[in-house]
Amino acid sequence: MPITAPEYAEPRRTAPALPAPRGEISARLLTALRSGRAPDPVGAAADADGLGDDLHLALYVLYELHYQGFEALPEQLEWDPALLALRHTLEERFLAALRAGVPGVPDVRAALMGLLVEPTGHDPTSVTHFLQKQGEPWHLREYAALRSLYHLKEADPHCWVLPRLHGRAKAGMVAVLYDEFGAGRAEQVHARLFADLMADLGLETEYGRYVDAAPGEMLAVVNLMSLCGLRRALRGASVGHFAAVEVTSSPGSRRLAKALRRTGAGAAAVRFYEEHVEADAVHEQVVRREVIGGLLDQEPRLEEDVVFGIEAMVLLEDRLGATLLSRWHHHRSALRTPSA
Numbered sequence: 001m002p003i004t005a006p007e008y009a010e011p012r013r014t015a016p017a018l019p020a021p022r023g024e025i026s027a028r029l030l031t032a033l034r035s036g037r038a039p040d041p042v043g044a045a046a047d048a049d050g051l052g053d054d055l056h057l058a059l060y061v062l063y064e065l066h067y068q069g070f071e072a073l074p075e076q077l078e079w080d081p082a083l084l085a086l087r088h089t090l091e092e093r094f095l096a097a098l099r100a101g102v103p104g105v106p107d108v109r110a111a112l113m114g115l116l117v118e119p120t121g122h123d124p125t126s127v128t129h130f131l132q133k134q135g136e137p138w139h140l141r142e143y144a145a146l147r148s149l150y151h152l153k154e155a156d157p158h159c160w161v162l163p164r165l166h167g168r169a170k171a172g173m174v175a176v177l178y179d180e181f182g183a184g185r186a187e188q189v190h191a192r193l194f195a196d197l198m199a200d201l202g203l204e205t206e207y208g209r210y211v212d213a214a215p216g217e218m219l220a221v222v223n224l225m226s227l228c229g230l231r232r233a234l235r236g237a238s239v240g241h242f243a244a245v246e247v248t249s250s251p252g253s254r255r256l257a258k259a260l261r262r263t264g265a266g267a268a269a270v271r272f273y274e275e276h277v278e279a280d281a282v283h284e285q286v287v288r289r290e291v292i293g294g295l296l297d298q299e300p301r302l303e304e305d306v307v308f309g310i311e312a313m314v315l316l317e318d319r320l321g322a323t324l325l326s327r328w329h330h331h332r333s334a335l336r337t338p339s340a
Contacts, residue, residue, distance in 0.1 A: 009205065011152050011195050015069045016208030019061065022216075023054025029061060029086065033073060038082035045089045050097025051319070053216030055090050060149075060211065060219045062087040063226040067153060068207055091227055098224075102311035108292060108303055111240070111310040115247040127321045130328065132255040137263045140256075141201050142334050143324070144194075145210040146218045150225070151194035152207050155180035157222075160229030161238040168294025169239070176246070176283045176291070193272045200269035213335040217320040224316055228309060236302030239295055240309025243287045248317075249280035 018034065021027035024044045032039035048055040064070065065078045077083060105111050123129045131139060150157075155177055165173055182188035195205045203210075211219075228238035253276035260270045296303055327334040 009195075011191070011205045011207040012068055014206070015071045015073075016206065016211070017071045018073075019057060019208075019211045021054075022057045023052070025054045025090070026057040026061070029058050033061070033070070033077070036074075038080065039086055045086060045093070048090065048093050050093040050095075051101075051216070051220060053219070055093060056216045056219035056223055057211075059087065059090050059094065059223045059227075062090070063223060063230070064208070066226070066230065067156065091231075094220075094223065094227065098312045098315065099308070101315050102308060105307060105311070108240070108296070108306050108310070111307045112243070112247060112288065115244060115310070115314070118251050125318070125321060125325070127324050128252040128255040128259075130325060131259040132262075135259045135263065137201075137265075138333075139328055140259060140263060140265070141203060144198055144201055145203055145335065146214050146324075148194065148198060148203070148205075148210055149208075149214055149218060149222045152191050152205075154190040154194065156191075157225035157229040158238060158242045160226075161235050161242075164232050164235040165239075165291075165295065167298060169291050169298065170294075172286050172290025172294060173239075173242075176242075176286055179279055179283065190272075190275070193268075193275060196268040197272040200266040210335075213337045215320075215323055215334065215336055217316070217323045221316045221320055224312055234305065234309075236295065236299070236305030237309030237312065239287075239291055240306035240311075241313045242309075243284075243292055243306070244310040244313040246280050246283045246287045249276050250278075250284065253277045253280065 018030055021030050025048055029039050045055075045058075061070070062083060065073075065083070069075060069078075122133060127143070131143065135143075158173075159177060162170060162173060162177075178184075180190050182190070182192070186192065198205045225238075225241060228234040228241055253273040257270050257273040257277065260273065292306060296306070324334045
């Protein structure tokens with residue numbers, strides 16, 4: 001029997017409004033965008049916290065100019081030299097913080113090994129373990145609202161790497177991305193399936209709806225994908241990040257599907273994660289053997305970058321997980337604006 005999803009409305013049919021600022025950098029940037037002029041020199045950008053809320057909101061806004069844009073902003077701003085210069089400064093602060101925070105294991109095999117080993121019991125540091133065992137409907141709604149910043153454009157950031165790959169690496173990457181985009185069927189595009197999940201949980205599905213509610217840790221998770229995708233020099237890191245996502249997706253999706261069924265969510269909500277359980281188990285093999293294997297056969301010097309992409313993804317997901325669990329264990333909302 002086919003699953004009946006809620007009435008579908010394309011989340012990206014319109015551009016979102018600009019978010020509210022979170023500090024000096026984002027305030028100056030947003031003021032400049034609203035006024036239609038180049039941003040003033042932002043001295044604070046050069047010394048900004050590379051993992052801070054202010055920097056990551058500014059980066060998120062600058063990256064979104066390459067995706068959906070914002071309401072009433074001219075599309076020409078995507079390549080505005082002053083905005084690109086500001087973005088470069090913020091990216092360098094972000095990269096410095098990431099490189100200082102990752103362990104730097106010696107090779108890809110070692111970097112992936114920890115991701116391939118599932119804990120035998122409950123992992124108290126894992127958000128998906130918490131949601132499977134203890135999660136209440138409001139936890140799952142908050143989790144979906146935050147993840148919508150990525151899943152409503154799922155796989156788009158990783159598409160930037162395609163022109164930078166060739167041979168086995170490109171063929172493997174395209175094969176996986178083909179599934180992410182519904183294997184030619186619009187109703188199966190993963191971003192659409194996530195919009196159906198959101199609607200099933202009673203969330204609004206407009207693209208960018210929950211940016212103001214998202215803590216900086218969530219913005220950083222999404223920004224890392226755009227950073228790696230938009231820099232050719234980080235093509236190895238983009239591949240590593242994508243591999244880490246695929247390796248961890250299947251077991252995490254299984255737990256989330258169980259959590260949704262346990263809390264009485266509808267079929268459309270469960271479907272999104274059930275789709276990822278089987279598909280990403282296959283994708284993980286293709287990414288490890290063909291994409292990473294093909295890339296390093298062609299460019300072995302990129303192994304350090306692939307490791308960096310894997311470790312940076314783990315670092316930021318761990319930070320986000322710690323924030324969510326800290327709030328939820330104290331029966332507090334993880335959203336900056338709980339009313340959202």
